[in-house]
Amino acid sequence: MACLNIAPYLIELREIVEIAIHEYTRLDEAARRWYEIEQELMEQAKSWDFGEQEFQAKLNDSPTRQTRIFNALSVFLAAWSRASLIIYPLGGDDDLVEFRLERGARLQHLLGLPGTSPINNAALRDAWMHYDQHLDRAVRDGYWRTRQRFVLSSEATALKATALRLVEADTLIVRFRDANGTQCSASLPEIAVALAVLQERIPLAWDRLRGESEASGVDPMIDDIRFD
Numbered sequence: 001m002a003c004l005n006i007a008p009y010l011i012e013l014r015e016i017v018e019i020a021i022h023e024y025t026r027l028d029e030a031a032r033r034w035y036e037i038e039q040e041l042m043e044q045a046k047s048w049d050f051g052e053q054e055f056q057a058k059l060n061d062s063p064t065r066q067t068r069i070f071n072a073l074s075v076f077l078a079a080w081s082r083a084s085l086i087i088y089p090l091g092g093d094d095d096l097v098e099f100r101l102e103r104g105a106r107l108q109h110l111l112g113l114p115g116t117s118p119i120n121n122a123a124l125r126d127a128w129m130h131y132d133q134h135l136d137r138a139v140r141d142g143y144w145r146t147r148q149r150f151v152l153s154s155e156a157t158a159l160k161a162t163a164l165r166l167v168e169a170d171t172l173i174v175r176f177r178d179a180n181g182t183q184c185s186a187s188l189p190e191i192a193v194a195l196a197v198l199q200e201r202i203p204l205a206w207d208r209l210r211g212e213s214e215a216s217g218v219d220p221m222i223d224d225i226r227f228d
Contacts, residue, residue: 005103006103006106006107006110006209007206007209009086009103009107010107010110010202010205010206010209012082013083013087013198013202014199014202016079016082016083016086017079017083017195017198017199017202018199019075019079020076020079020080020083020192020195021192021195021196021199023072023075023076023079024072024076024188024192024195026072026076027069027072027073027076027172027188028172030065030068030069030072031069031150031167031169031170031172033065033068034065034066034068034069034150034169035152035169035170037065038152038169066150069150069167069169070148070150073167076188077124077128080119080125080191081128081129083119083195083198084119084120084121084122084125085125086104086107087104087107087108087111087113087119087120088104088108088119088120088122089101089103089104090122107205110205110208110209111198111202111205112201113198113201117194118186118187118190118191118193118194119191119194119195119198121186121191123176123178123184123186124174124176124184124186126178126179127165127176127177127178127179127184130179131164133179134164134176134177134179135147135164137177137179137181138164138181141181143161143162143177143181144162144164145162145163146159146162146163146164147163147165148164148165148166148167149163149165149166149167150167150169151167151168151169152168152169152170153168153170153171153173156168156173156175160175160183161183163175164176164177171187171189172187172189173185173186173187174186174188
């Protein structure tokens with residue numbers, strides 16, 4: 001693949017990885033706050049010596065706190081999914097299959113990313129992007145009880161069988177089912193770390209792309225594309 005063809009993907013990756021990392025920070029902060037308040041509520045519930053109004057206000061605000069987690073989670077997973085598909089594309093049966101797979105292989109080479117990278121979690125990506133299909137399976141097979149819940153990790157084992165998506169607020173591990181209905185899990189912190197590494201490698205890949213083009217004597221007009 002000509003060097004010129006791969007440059008736009010590096011630019012796209014730089015932007016969406018930045019978004020994903022920013023949203024992960026928001027997600028982590030929202031989850032930590034939810035966890036802290038849930039712990040406070042449990043401690044207060046054990047004692048008769050607490051302000052009832054304050055306790056009730058915190059309890060009533062729980063849906064709002066969960067909404068903050070979900071909002072950040074949604075943007076994070078959307079950005080991560082885009083990056084994942086750019087680097088680890090699917091096959092398909094259209095006329096771009098060969099181009100798409102070559103692009104993915106070229107990016108993995110330039111970025112030094114193995115197929116085992118947490119960024120390449122096809123099961124989570126599929127579960128997030130094709131939620132309607134997973135909901136169909138859950139309804140048909142009778143294991144749907146809850147669409148999505150944010151819980152403590154200590155509660156996950158008892159709830160994961162009947163929740164389509166379960167997010168452990170204290171660990172940010174997501175429990176979900178794959179396309180076949182098999183229970184799976186993914187660590188969002190591990191994905192975030194991999195994205196941070198990717199962010200550092202993108203400028204290096206750009207320099208490597210320039211070096212390879214100069215060494216081969218091919219002029220990919222890379223200077224005509226702004227990267228800074």
